[in-house]
Amino acid sequence: MIASLTNPDVLKSVLASNKIQAAKSLGQNFLICEEVIDAVLLGLEGAPKHITELGPGLGTLTQGLIAHDYRVRGIEKDDEFVHILPTMLPPKLRENLTVIHGDLKDVDWTYPTPYSIVGNIPYNLSGLIIRRLTQLQTPPYCAIFLMQREVADRMVIHDKSMSLLPLSVGLWGSAELLLRVPPSCFIPQPKVHSSIVLLRPSENALPATKREEILAKAKPFFQAKRKQIGTVLKKNYIKTIEEISAIEKAANISAERRPETLSIQEWVTLCDIL
DSSP states (O other): OOOOOOSSHHHHHHHHTTOOOOGGTTTTOOOOOHHHHHHHHHHHHOOOEEEEEEOOOOOOOHHHHHTTEEEEEEOOOHHHHHHHHGGGGGGGGGEEEEEEEEEETSSSOOOOEEEEEEEEOOHHHHHHHHHHHHSSSSOOSSEEEEEEEEHHHHHHHHHOOOOOOHHHHHHEEEEEEEEEEOGEEEOOOSSSSSEEEEEEEOOTTTHHHHHHHHHHHHHHHTTTTTSSSSHHHHSSOOHHHHHHHHHHHHHOHHHHHHHHHHHHHHHHHHHOOO
């Protein structure tokens, strides 16, 4: 019987015996909260049994997933974790884990069969991971990420706080908050709070090429988000006052509004006109 890594004493023992210290440069904070495992499993109800886990580390999430009959392919960059990870599972369950030694930026995340993606992802990679998720040609059934609360809130709360990240998610599917996670759920404790977010692709999403076109057209507005829509149209899109007035009327969007106040559908409409 392998003891759970959500037990702080067990985790500290594993770290000490392998002479491992959390690397701040990689955003490493080791999960010790059973409630987080339960929330991830609840979010996965009805999901396929194949999981891609991004950065499993020592395997706290991995233990919970495999104990509930999921087959996990873990993409891990750290040399030490690659060797330790399988030993954190009972021998009879290790066949349900495949460890891919590589950088998640370079490795294929998809399965030929229906799958989901999970991960405890560091702040410095969250934007890259979300953008790549929305660009996958074979999207997952769902994705569940434990991530910094600030980033999670940007995806879940759109009202008057739109930016490129929530726009990319909103064009692709939906985001739902599952759980707030305090610093005390990690060793060492981070300085920021975290959240678990459930992301689901929409069956009615626009084609990927169309979504990327919208994001490309929207980018200049968010680079000057304190500016009014009309100012960006004039400066970046070289529109005359008459042309801006015509765009206002066609899109039913005031040129005096700021980019962060537009809804996803308003961005679709505006970018179609541009």
